[in-house]
Amino acid sequence: MTAHPELIDALRQALPPDQLLTEPGDCWPYGYDNSRQQALPEAVAFATGAEQVQAVVRLCHEHGVPLTARGRGTGTTGATVPVRGGVVLSLERMDRILEIDPDNRLMVVQPGVTNQAVQDAAAAHGFFWPPDPTSAAFCTVGGNLAYNSAGPRAVKYGTPRENTLGLRAVSGDGRLLRTGVYTTKGVVGYDLTRLIIGSEGTLAVITEATLKLTPLPAAKRTLQAVYRDMGDAARAVAAIMAQPTIPCALEFMDRGAIEMIRRYSEANLPEGAGALLMIEVDGPEDCVDSAADTVTRAARVDGALSVEVARSEAEVKALWATRKALSPALRNVAPKKINEDVVVPVSHIPTLIEGLEALSQRFGITIVNFGHAGNGNIHVNLLVDPDDPVQMQAADACLDEVFSLVLKLRGSLSGEHGIGLVKRAFVDREIEPETLDLMRRIKGQFDPKGILNPGKGFPDI
Template sequence: MNQANVLKPNDVRRLTDAVAPDRLLTDPADCWTYGYDNSRRHVCPQAVAFPHNDEEVAALVQACQTLKLPVVVRGRGSGTAGAAVPLAGGLVISMERMDAILEINPDDRLAVVQAGVTNGTLQRALDEYGFFWPPDPTSADYCSIGGNLACNAAGPRAVKYGTPRDNILGLTAVTGQGEIIHTGVHTTKGVVGYDLTRLLVGSEGTLGLITQATLKLTPKPAGRRTLRATYNNMTAAARAVSRIMAQPETPCVLEFIDGQAIRMIRDYAQVELPANAGAMLMIEVDGNPARLDQAQNAVANAAKGEGLQSLEVAASEEEIRGLWAARKALSPAQRKIAPKKINEDVVVPVSQMGALVSGLEALSEQYGILIVNFGHAGNGNIHVNLLVDPDDSDQMAVVDECLNEVFALVLKLRGTLSGEHGIGFDKKQFVGLEIEPESLALMKGIKAVFDPNGFLNPGKLFPD
């Protein structure tokens, strides 16, 4: 950080009027850690503040208006698109100390939490009441509820239980002018006014800083069954997914990995899989134990069809772990091959998954880049991983063109460029491919209402 970016003493005093001095970092060495997220981008902020309540967040934003400092809100830094990176410096407001569970109300099936509560902490607290909050991203043990809401990050259970937008009742947030607003309701029905709650969810801190959330809870299912099916190719697996999703018993998990991923797992982990498997589905059903046999049989029958190689049903916890071993081995295997992989999370209609994977295989061959695909098959959310070697000049020369072709293929199949990772900085240059200028102009107009001076998370979401 150069000297021009260091805050002046009067600026620091203005910020410490909002939070106590021991909850404000200004030394670049202390601030450094708060300049990154899981996108591997890094820009050191000029200051980092740790508020305890809504009023302190509002006071910090008001101070930044006076000082003309950009503001970036940060959960736990688990996002992958650069949304929490303070590109313009300024102040990072870390929510990590706003981590109180304010209310758990089983009678009304809701919980009220501060934004810094981690997903895992909330799930453990709800467990004793017999409830859970459905969103379960891979980073659930350490990602924050505020971050989940900011990116609408869902996870495997979304196929049955929905995304954060489907499991939120209301929010407290601070606008770009430092105003505290309350949105939504404490009931499952309500149509008074515009739906600002779901507008803020997925806005990545560009409209307001989420400080509290009223969450809709779901009773924990009493039983669960796990199945694993392997297929000759992805086309057969995609057809099976369509059949599974067309029958009444909706699985709570429906994950897939493609043939390239299976080969990688076989090479790097001790996991038994058919030698010629071209795709694999992991399927779980949950609910009343008295009906689990029916649900299991319905899903198993739908999974059967042309191209099926094997269909296994776990009979014990040990067998469940065995069936999931292949899926859990995938990420470590990828890290061994390509520690700097490019990971995208596109979504296509379920019926188009086979066409997408076939197209990705063709792009992999055309550009000489290994592409591995896995994800949430039940809603067509596919994690496309370009395993590039930064030291391979030939690969690096064509990787951007290959990624452009990936996105063009997704949109051709009537898909969308991000399912849960968000846009942040990394994807913003592609947003114009999906959203027409008229809609982008309307979105920018909404941004100007919430944040008229443009200080909230500048440089994100919108193409330059």
């Protein structure tokens, strides 16, 4: 017996039979994401167009039933877990590229199209969309927008907020919204596009996005720099970011990550390596080598053990193989690790890493760090066993102090993974009560009954 039989009957009238699931066994797979959280929705609706999205949202609004929008469920914070039951609205079937306009450097897509499909379609016209999360082959553009997920290229090209011109969306009471422009400039009205991006489906359900495309660079150079310790690497990051040539990727791994790779791969790294940077620069063919030389000089600070520039595609693959070996190694050691993505000012990265090493020793938890050094976005991995209650109790206390350290360093709790369910209890440490109150009021204007993704993002919302 369903809790809302009248709603289920209305959904059956609004959607074809193959676009609605109500049996618990069928609904369970849509009750979790890439976190360890899970909850059973009452129904799962599959929309294929904006009109169906609007119909489902309106019905949930009328009946006061929670609605959680989702793409492919690659998020790690529980943001798409229907913790209050209700309806899951899957957008994975809204996967069409609606328009490609090379002359105006834009693409119009539905939210269920994958990041990789966008990149492939754009590349056919000589362009790319800068956001490139690790899960690009599987994650959806709608999910990228919901979390403002960026990936390595954000250091030069920005996040989805900087690379999205406009949206079409449905508010929590079923209104069709159009935000933004089709031009690269426009100041008419409030910037609702940037507000909805990163809101994790709590303000509106995105049905269409106009993406700003960037021309593919003619050439690219890849460097790997190894340092004695994280302090030396951080000085190199500061030196690299202080000169005019901005790298298109600036990734780092700490000593723990490097040692992990040594044990689980055949990567050739100097002994005594305490930190590693993976650097890429791009640009015109006739000046990319000069740009690489400039970055190489900046990277050669005291404490640099080696700085290598790849000169062939094989060498590029060999250098990136070191970075790509990390995730499999971590999965072998701790398949259910805790993965946070904090952000600190670049100059504070050494202090953060030192603090994390101290917390690791105090709580007896192995912590491995890597991430996007160019903008201070660090992925902090606590290698724990969630089936060990003693270890998880220590992990909870450790994580609490990790967040305190990040905020003390004038950082932020999340750079691109979002808040979702797992970080909401910590948000009021970063955001003051007056600002949180204003956010609650904004939420009320978009979603008067609070049906959109309740229990996510902020305390008591």
